[in-house]
Amino acid sequence: MLVETKAAPDLRRPGRATMTSGQAERVRRAQRAGAYVLLIAATGVFLLPFLWMVTTSLKSDAENLAFPPEFLPSSFHFENYARGWSGSLPFTRFLVNTIVITALSMAGNLISCVLPAYAFARMRARLGAFLFALMLGTMMIPREITLVPKYILFAKLGWVDTYLPLIVPEFFGVALYIFLLRQFFTTIPQELIDAARIDGASEWRILWKIMLPLSKPALAAIMLFSFVGNWNQYLESVIYLRTTEKFTIPLGLGMFSGQYATQYNQMMAVSIVAMMPIVVLFFIAQKTFIRGVTLTGIAGR
Template sequence: MTGQVKIHPGKIIVYSLLIIFAIIFFSPFVWMLSTSFKASTKVFLNPPQWIPDPFQPENYIEVFQRMPFLKYLKNTLIVTVIPVLGQLVSAPMVAYSITKIPWKGGKYIFPIIIGTMMIPWQVTQIPLFVTWSKLKLVNTFVPLTLPAFFGAPYYIYLMRQFIKGLPDSIIEAARIDGASEIRILYQIVYPMCKTVLTTVTLLVFIGCWNDLNGPLIYLQDGSKYTLSIGLQNFLTTTKQEWELLMAAATLFTMPLIILFFVAQKQFISGIATTGLK
């Protein structure tokens, strides 16, 4: 006689709620994707038409004809990939120095780093623009990429929380063997920080990809515009052509969705291991 499977009412309720909320949060994306393939006369049908009929992929061709999407994509990758590399270099270095290197300044510097997180960006926006303007670097990608190589407080905090939990015995053994701190960082600590490095990569990428304020302030030449500015301009030019706007928004959003699903396991693991809830 086979054993009976026990059904826990609590789990049924939890999974049911998860399914309901998943449908609620995923519905806007499905509607955006569906609308991007519709004809203009089918967008506001009542009841709504979830499956496009007729199916109209020509909307995407129209988007490419009306905006220099590939140029915006190249600019967006520049102001996104370079900051990712910058944070992956600087944040672990700062976190390691204030966590695993025994020196008196570490315990004083970390509270200062955390304290800067309480300063709103609106306070530093004008002084930073004046500084970059006097350096004649406005209308270049430098203001959007160079600061990442000096670390950001939040990513330093994430790295610090993870590195703090690494065993000191491994690092001490490397020091006894004569390894320098740089070698310990990149050959020992880095491989053990794969999950949190993936988390930092994903967060920085998404933040820079979606950033509208920075490019809008520092980029004045249309040939240097990013996708966020291009999408904003496209919104004003398409007027009531919602099917084209949804097609452009889908092209803008799809890389982030693909990236998140590819790195989802590492991202969740990295958030969990840093002690964040």
């Protein structure tokens, strides 16, 4: 007796053809090419202001005031860099002032942020969670609200027209940096800390010998954030500094704007020179910085 067998039903949707491996590879290549095109277009949009700054720095005084403005200069005037830097304003002195303020502020940020970050991450206290939430709450206070009270305080201390109002507050911690370091510290295995404590290591030794060497990416990210923030600091500088010899580079750039005319070509030339330390520092510490930003905040404990 013969048993009639039925073919297995085709479960695929009607009207939809299967895609071969070659077709799937072509689709993936097309998607990848489209993603690259979008990234290149976005990069061009973000680079356009920088390219405008470079071309403006190479224009002549007449082309600087031409209307409608032209993107490319007719000839390159590299003397704008020398004229802007060595002109009537002492930009070499401004550079030294900016380096001193930035270096001391970075040191203050690291010293004042590492200690509370370690305490919030690895030391237990009754009000630890409340104090951590209170510290994060300070990030919601607008910066402008504290300008007048801080100025009154520093004026009574006699610190106006000195670098102290720009440097001393950096030694009292920055909530954002403390938060980032605390989050990174929590990713370090607790077993290392416990083993060090069993061996008799103090909290200072644990911090110095274990936590900081393992936290180089996070420290690099904090240092880069601090460097950029203090290097470009303008608001506090214009409030507290009075003497021209004590000005920083951002204040010197603002002095290019005259009452009747503005030397945009020289301003852009000096701006490019002042921007170079940030660009060089970023490319030197790029891998460490990106790794620190990526790993910071992974642990939510």
